[in-house]
Amino acid sequence: MKFKAFLTENGVNLLEKRFLPAFDKMGKTCFVFLTKEHLFFLHNLLNGDGVQCIAQFRKDVLFDDYRLSSQNEDRIAFSLDVSLLYRAVKSSVSICTEFSGGLASNRLQIKLVKKLPPNCTQPMPFLTFETKGYKSAVIQDVPISKPLSRSQVIELQTALDSAQDLPPTLVQVQDPNQLQNFVDHMKHVGDVLNVTISKHGDLQVQISTTLIRLGTEFQRLSVIGEKTQAPVEDRNLSAQARSERAVARGDAQSVEVSVKHFSKSLHCHLTKPDSAFYGIAPQGACLTVIFQFMVPGTRQTDKSISLHCRLPVLDPGSS
């Protein structure tokens, strides 16, 4: 089992400035899954509760000179503490910039190693960051779990495959900050968020308790997938009435999720996506949020990076 690569400048930027700060807020540990072509960060994929977060990078986005081999069809997976990884990357970057004097030749190497830590009899696996200077080298070891076994990797791959299902209707939120501000304030009012998404391009987010109902509605969002025209007679109704009618007609779906989960998924905005798509999986299985990244300076989707979250749906009876 071998993994060795150099992080590109773009890769370092993506990880240090955007993705690791977001992952750090999503949860303490995550799986890193390496294949011949891709690197994945996977949060909460194997245990059902909590927000699942899946980030996928094509290898050349992050690395050059990417070398990977394993007897398990060249797949390696392990879990690690995200905050340690984040710290290691941050300090490697600062060392790099400090010693290179801005020269790009000073590259950051990342590799999988086994080492004997002090006071241990067993060698332990580490993800090692190595920064070579003119006269010295700085090495940082991030402890990782034992690499997953063949059967565990298959389990992870299966969970990953099944997490790729697209909701039939997705609505696009262009300005995610607005939603974030709103949900941040809403947190004080209740714990359960009702999310309704219609084929007309309406997204409604609402908290409802015995004392208060507080919600926001975004209308006329662009729709991907199944879409229909909103009936003219609904135009002058209140937001609640409209969404209730749309659900009754089968033009909208509604699920309840935890406010905490929703606000956690909003941390993904730290990755600076260009927009976010919200959709409800068939049978209301989960709320899916897909973040879209554009190739810088264009209006084309950057297919080499993908990020999405799946929020578990609360049983309507349990809250």
Added chain:
Amino acid sequence: MSSSPAIEPDAPDLVCQLDNVQGMVDALACVRWKRHQDALVELSEHGIVLIVEESGCLQAKVYLQRELFTKYEYGAEGRPRFGISLGLLVDCLNTFSSPGHSNTIEIKYPGPDMELLLKSVDTLNSCIYSEIRTRLPETSAWDYNFEQAGSAPLTFTVKSSALKEAIDDLEWPGSSVQISLQKSPPCVTFRGEGHGDLQIDLMYYANTDLLLAFHCDTEVSYRYKYKFLKATTANIPGNVVRENRGSKLTIGRGGMLKVQHLVSVAKALAPQVESAGYQPPSRIAYIEFFVKPEEPDD
């Protein structure tokens, strides 16, 4: 809750619009001294009054006059009153003041189930809406009957930040604070006794920039529970303290203390346009606290 009907059969008691939600949040936050607090709201053709009270010793009123609102349509006979959770109301209004949203809201009472209805207006493709459940008001009227102590009022006006600082400093000595007004030389004294003594003197002639006004024709001295005194200044939002208007304190008959603050509810165009912070009086919310004195011990 059932879906609301599209057309209201009767005109509501009140429909009003406000273009600065944050100002209303600031004003209400001043009287929010604990997390769960019941408030009484009274509507009239002159505006909205919100009253909160604690253990028969402390009462606060927020006056939101009709001039603060860009639209104020009052359709009720008499003065409708209802009870509401102050915490929920403030948290909810805060949501409406999110940056990036139009700051104008419409407030309507009552809804189909006697709720207070709030919604954002003037936004094209997004809106925020809320319905807050109201309660029947408690039967006992919270009337504190503030009356002037003598022929002339016993009153002083002090910079809000200085008052807040003085009261914060009085925290350590103990549970009660004595406020004394002295005629000559004109002076206000805050004195806390307990684990130690702390006395803060505001001399009128020495501190004219702190003590803005002073009227006293007889010496008075009363003790107030620290926690009630603290409630009168502790929750004033930072931006209001920075505006640093004067807070007016008056001692009435029997030692009843009245503390008045002013909070700007003007639409924020550009912050600190005028350093004097002058706002036309119509865009000011008035906040009043009444604190009962401690019984003098024999």
